[in-house]
Amino acid sequence: MKNNIIDNLILTAKNEYCKELEELSPAELHECLGRAMMGEITEKWAKAKKNHANSRRAYYFSAEFLMGRMMYNNLYAMGVLDQVKKLLADKGIDINVFEEIDDAALGNGGLGRLAACFLDSAATQDVPLDGYGIRYKYGLFKQSIEDGFQVERADDWQSFGDPWCIRRNEDTVIVKFADQVVKAVPYDMAVIGYGTDNINTLRLWEAEALNDFDFLQFNDSHYDAAVQDKNDAENITKVLYPNDNQYEGKVLRLKQQYFFCSASLQDIIKRYKAKYGNDYSNFANHCAIQLNDTHPVISIPELIRLLELDGLSFDAAFDIAQKTFAYTNHTVMSEALEKWDINLLTDVIPDVVEIIKNIDARLVADLTAKGLNVPVECECACAKADAKKEKEPVKTKLDGMRIIDGNLVHMARLAVYASSYTNGVAWIHTEILKDDVLKDWYAIYPERFQNKTNGVTQRRWLGLCNPQLSELISDKIGTKWVRNLDELSKLNDKIDEDLVKQFNAIKLEKKQELADYIAKHDGVQLDPNFIFDIQVKRLHEYKRQLLNAFSIMAIYFRLKEGKLPNFTPTAFIFGAKAAPGYARAKAIIKYINEIAKLVNNDPDVNDKLRVVFVANYNVSYAEKIMPAADISEQISTAGTEASGTGNMKFMINGAVTLGTFDGANVEIVQQAGEENNYIFGARVEEINELKNNYDPKAIYEANPEIKKVIDTLIDGRFTDGGNKTGEGSFAELRQSILEGASWHQPDHYFILRDLPDYIDAKLKANTDYKDRIAFGTKCLKNTANSGTFSSDRTILQYAKELWKLM
Template identity: 55%
Template sequence: MNKELFYSELSKDLKKKFGADVENALPWQLHESLSATVMELIDGDWENSRKAHLDSRRACYLSMEFLMGRAVYNNLLCLGITDEVDELLKAHGRSLNDLEEIEDAALGNGGLGRLAACFLDSAAAHDLPLDGYGIRYKYGLFKQKIVDGFQKEEADNWTKYGDPWSKRCENDKVIVKYGDQTVYAVPYDMPVIGFGTKNVGTLRLWQAESVEDFDFAQFDCGNYDGAVKAKNDAENISKVLYPNDNCEEGKILRLKQEYFFSSASVTDIIKKHLAKFGTLDNLGDFITIQLNDTHPVIAVPELIRQLCAEHGYDFDKAFEIAHKVFNYTNHTIMAEALEKWDCRIVEKVVPEVYTYILMINERFIKDMYALKKDREYISKLSPVGDGMVKMAFMAIYVSSYINGVAAIHTEILKKDALKDWYELYPERFQNKTNGITQRRWLALCNPELSALITKLLGNADWVKNLDELKKLEKYADDEAVLNEFMAVKEAQKNRLAAFVKEHDGVDIDP
């Protein structure tokens, strides 16, 4: 990295946007300009990666959640410039620690969303052409305060100071139609920088916007709420992660969210593929869509609907294409947690899609009769039954592969939770152990321990290849090494105690 050039660009951005210098900029201003400078730095690699992904067989990862966390630290680490940028800031009285108060993009609530984020990070690091699709929620999970010993939740307006790590792609916005509403899905693209490589993945997050922002006639006659109703109704779709679905209105909004990003993503994938190949006959040869849990499973009938209704395919051909394209990741072994939707709500919210769900169900019944299955068996596994659309069953029936997220989990699926499906399609079941990336959760969060590991191994290859850590076993009984290890732990406990003292006024024994 050219430090002088980087500092010059950072200073210019701060002066232009905020009339500030590195020395006196507010933390959010420093973050905004630092991020903009890095975005400029990766622009060429990102554009080259987009083209390379579209030129090859590409994986598209659909997830309701992406818990990306603070982008600035991870991106600097992946680019290998953390120390240089921190040194540059410290030379001007600042530090990367000043950015600790910057909001996370908390667009997930835990394991599912963090797994999705690690999946993108790992794919980018290993030069895999994989891109993510999700929702750009206005409010993240929530901001947490502890009041009188209890959690108090507040709205998490994570973009209140802007969103420097995303690019709005106005030219790629698409229409999403419901039974009672039509909205725009506007994409914001976030780079996923591969560690130690030129590959940059893309996380495309969709924001819901109204086709008609303001009804002047309603406003003119005094109906001020009615004048912005369409705008508010549209924006509610991407307003909050997981609206409370204890009431019917909440269920409808939740289903609208799932269809919103699934439909927009399918439309985007088809558009890009047609632009490249001019035909959808080979869609399954160049696109695989990974469904992260059941939330995006409505993409299955949506793809079939678009192929039939908008591109002239018959149902059976569209079904075969969908079968080649889709794969499904299951996250739960509890039957009651497998997502089901009331047929009445699905038909109300997405009537055209519901027609194709019924056609998928009819094909399943036909396939089962051909295999000499009895009515009880068919009724038990049907994607539609008991007045419900069973999303997991539809995903398993149409997809090429189904995976659990750990070896023990996959075995439980095969032997218990999805036993009937495994016996029906044993060749479809796989395991993919989903871990966390050592880059964020070791190299980034514990630089002292990382430095010790690198010293012991003689190189930093472990940051990209986790198997390298096995070589540490030989130090298990090395007293000198264990003393160094314990010293790192003690230093971190002292840091934690100091943090608690500063923020909460409480003394704790490290």
């Protein structure tokens, strides 16, 4: 295979660019090698598609697929990475040249990366799962840090070429809105399984105009009007998650979601009818559709609408839809559960609104039949009400369950009611869904609720990104772990001082690699002998990057005052993107960078303490960060993080978790032992008790260290870019903690409650690190006991228990 690839590469270079290999630019080489690889898998891909068409199959609907850089991953999956690397080297070409090619940022974080891991695992485990999403022109955004502030720029990832996606004009479909009709043009990406001939497909849709150029308008000098339809259509798939602070942004987001869902369902129906004709009695047996969060839930009424257009009654179509769909919930926070204004829905997709109304009416009938259409206050016949109350609408148990509630359409309620299964993504998350967020639904439909703890693919997140550790593991236990991560448990019996020393040497090497990369890309020098304490994830208040920043300031003050004489030198590394419209999150980025400027330029501490906020954190940056971490920061408020997957990537690569008892941290500790990690903070039960009786200002006033740290937001030490100290974004951060702000209660995420305990846990890890054998043993114990966190395990559970493919 490798010789075929190189031969095809040389031929493509000559045919396309009239160049020898060594004359190609990185982008040209990427395009040529990508095409050569795609040519090699064509027959296997076609065969896999035929096999899938003849059996029950599943589809994964997701607004995000954060695939990362495909070149290295595909070479690895095809088993030719080392050989191609050597053959290129023989031509004088360093394979690392592909690091100049940008990632396709078609996702925002864990949600999109989970979808990518699932596709990888399904292909490797021979599960017939294809993905459907959007081929965004610019994806999320490219982040730079200027004067400490996040600056967003368009991420034109396609400017480097895209050899991985094949345009399929023959499968183009039409999507209609109230004010617009567009073409949905599919692009297919091969998802190559490791150690198997199976290849799955990710189909991504682009929106195009029916007529992209009006010659007569142009000829009349109306140049903008001549391309108006083209621009309006392409805007739908231009950018991931357009800012929805304004009405127009909300409309565009809704159009994005409906666009890819309608196109995908039309595609599935077309494929079904090619085999079964217009007889839909076998549709739910033919396929299962997994809805990744609420973004694609509009698929449910859309499938019903499409089936009605083909002659089915509403009841028959609803029955098929309910059997076909399953829903993954990714959040326990009510503000993050999508709700659409029904008037906006009516403006954009009025026909779908009529279906939603029918589903809501069916829900009321179903729950009334179950005896739930009764007053909330009292269900007994002797209930008496005063005259005033008799004139008010009687509240019933249905009021908190209606899909259409007032003017809002609740997408999570629609998903739970009109699907076969609802699953959480970590044990504690699923328990919170059952006990709190969706407890009314669980009480009625307990059989629909399942847990499917997330996972990550070990092939990208260990095999590809950490070849040194992979080689050490394979030398000790063999290579079966690449397809069965449970094999890592065999390491437990082999951990001794010698193995720990080998592991520590590899960790130091990976830290040096990361330090070199950060120096090149972010201009900050780090000593790899420092502890690398890392928090990388989406920037959101509940993830509490601000808590981490406050702890660094507390440590800084203690170092300045000589209170930490035995402090192990530590580099605190952050990476995160804040949504462009999320002002408070962007203020936190600026605050962290102000801390970095203070610490890194202070000769009293910078031999012990360094802080860096890396710019444009993405999958490729993560591949360098995860293997280099000593300490993984997973510090969300207990009960807010559904699962996390970054915590798993760190664990597999041998980092200890410094975290709360939240999300998958709970299961990480169960697997690797609390003694090998650092757990702190209030647990879910205490948080629930505190919610109605919590006074952060009292904590602030009673603890001089906390007061000093919090006041760095307003004492003039740092600048937030405003003209007056105490009146800008930093002051607003402080106010949100002490007094509350916008919809926030004071210290909504309990930062001050957890800060002292957090600092203690951080310093405990700092002290433990001095014993390199003991600390290295903790790290290796995490690697050895990470087997359950493979996305292979997760996807096989989905396949067996939700999709019934096995």
